[in-house]
Amino acid sequence: MNGAPHLLLLLGGVACILVLATLIGQVLRARLDPQGTDPVIENLNARIAAWWGMVALLSVAFIAGRGGVILLFALLSFAALREFLSLTAKHAADHWSLAAGFFVILPLQYWLIWLDWYGLYSVFVPVYAFLLLPVVSALHGNTKHFLIRVAETQWALMICVFCISHVPALLTLQIPGFEGRNVMLIAWLIFVVQLSDVLQYVWGKLIGRRKVAPNLSPSKTWEGLVGGALSATLIGASLWWMTPFTLTQAAGMCLVITLMGFFGGLVMSAIKRDKGVKDWGHLIAGHGGFIDRLDSVIFAAPIFFHLTRYWYSAV
């Protein structure tokens, strides 16, 4: 992957941010909470530690190349789907359609991305899985809550397989003058989305007062949203020279993906509320589950993919 110099720069920058964050976290703990009992500071430090792990994992995948990136996101899809389907309505009659979701639909979707078969991977889950999986459930006969069961399963597949797979799908775009550097699209997208999440959290903690959706999430404030989205856009746009976009185009893209990321957090919070859970899972210390960390990427990735494909791709 020839995005190497830019990729190294971006990863180096992220490492610097994390070093700084780690220092701040340790100073806060030493100054305010030497006993380690303040939940906010402990959670902050757990989050920072988990960030190191996530960045390391992503770096390894980038180094491994296209196969590594596709494999990593297939595994993330698996972990996300496991979290999502743990909460949805199901019946023993759905056993084979659920198993097919994990062991047929998911691998096929990523295999199609590996083959670069755009015509099929962009409709595979929304058309073929959508029509065929309910047939499997229907053939097993139980009709109780049938629509709820098949609809929730389809939602899980759209969110956890279809949407997440659009991150590695960015590698298949052919942008004139940007050949061999597609990995930067992924690195830049994830950087901007996650930076926006972090900055929304920071701005919200510092000056957040008016809640955007008090019924959904007590931590999402207008101050956090505006401050976070604008500052992430500013930083993301300043890296336009790593992307195929001009400065203004990069700023526009940043606005779209930070907003989509925010909406992703909002919608996924609504689902958590509906299902009566606080987090999607427990495997990422400090953050919760995989979907808790990926919700904004899930909503931003397909839109970013299609905007980039429509305006910049040759095919």
Added chain:
Amino acid sequence: MEGVKAALRSAAALATGKAITLFARFVTAPRALWQGIEPTYAQRVYFANHSSNGDFVLIWTVLPAALRARTRPVAALDYWLKSPLRAFIGREVFNAVLIDRRPEERTEDPVAQMAAALDEGSSLILFPEGGRNSGETPLLPFKSGLYHLARMRPNVDLVPVWISNLNHVMPKGKVVPVPLICTLTFGAALRLDPNESKEAFLARASSSLLALSGEAA
């Protein structure tokens, strides 16, 4: 020669055990909630709801290694001795206390076997429903084994463990598991009161387990 063979067997058992716990973690990402008791070493009888053959594997997986090494599942002899592979897994890997469910054919009393395992210092994993529950009711009526064991060894803590979601992961008769997250909730320990009747004790044990499911009214 015999020594080498035995060492190989126990190494194979260790590796198989590791592989099974890794697989269980991959499929169900099991999470232990120590709600009423801490995961410290003490002799215990863990009793849990039973909806799948994976049940004791999950309890075994989430126990800290030091506890796991001294915890033996109580399992059905007719199931676990059916093939050489099952026998190897049941005996060598899980070191199960194999009991005969057929009263007319058995030569050993199951409760005496469990008590003997406790006397050797082991903890036990027990499914008091007797068989797998594949119906809609969350918990089947308990068999009396738990009561008789509690009467024979009244100083051992009985710990209820509620296993959620596993009935969806691996319903009875299915071979392909659906990977879903399972939660194991460990409740507060209970013991038999000196004057408690069998029915009262079993009802109390059953409701203490059901209370952990979050489904109890």
